[in-house]
Amino acid sequence: MNSCLEIPSWIFPIEPYKGESLSHFLGRFRRANYASSSELGQKTGLGGVLARWEKFRFIPPPSQKQLEALAQVVQLEVEQLRLLLPPQGVAMKHEPIRVCTACYEEKPYHRLEWQFKDTRGCDRHQLRLLSECPSCGKRFKIPALWVEGHCHNCQTQFTGMKRYQKEM
Ligand SMILES: [Zn+2]
Numbered sequence: 001m002n003s004c005l006e007i008p009s010w011i012f013p014i015e016p017y018k019g020e021s022l023s024h025f026l027g028r029f030r031r032a033n034y035a036s037s038s039e040l041g042q043k044t045g046l047g048g049v050l051a052r053w054e055k056f057r058f059i060p061p062p063s064q065k066q067l068e069a070l071a072q073v074v075q076l077e078v079e080q081l082r083l084l085l086p087p088q089g090v091a092m093k094h095e096p097i098r099v100c101t102a103c104y105e106e107k108p109y110h111r112l113e114w115q116f117k118d119t120r121g122c123d124r125h126q127l128r129l130l131s132e133c134p135s136c137g138k139r140f141k142i143p144a145l146w147v148e149g150h151c152h153n154c155q156t157q158f159t160g161m162k163r164y165q166k167e168m
């Protein structure tokens with residue numbers, strides 16, 4: 001079997017950022033490639049599993065075979081994909097979606113470690129994470145849907161929310 005033939009010609013590959021969550025990466029990839037979640041599910045043969053991963057639902061954990069299928073379509077190595085996933089034994093928090101807006105201000109993307117169950121705040125900035133919009137009180141949408149970096153409900157920008165993060 002020649003696997004090269006299976007790489008769709010429509011792919012515009014993107015590089016993952018350091019510590020980026022899979023959800024945020026998949027959102028960027030889909031937008032760069034004008035693909036919906038279900039289209040990407042089809043191309044990879046992973047179906048609705050991808051939508052679950054975008055919500056940080058990794059039980060059961062992604063199999064090697066599933067990661068190979070995704071890696072082929074997004075044109076990354078499986079090892080690169082694993083960096084976007086929780087390390088073995090690390091429990092994830094599905095909800096609420098959390099953000100250190102000081103980190104986001106430096107580079108606008110969702111960090112995987114913000115959804116670790118044990119994460120209490122941002123070590124880098126010594127700030128607690130925000131788990132809801134300080135302006136309207138709504139929870140943040142999944143990072144796959146973060147495009148402009150603002151609250152989907154009231155449009156308040158993430159940059160500028162830093163003052164609402166309590167010190168650790
Ligand atoms: Zn931070």
Ligand SMILES: [Zn+2]
Nearest residue numbers: 133136151154
């Ligand atoms: Zn809001």
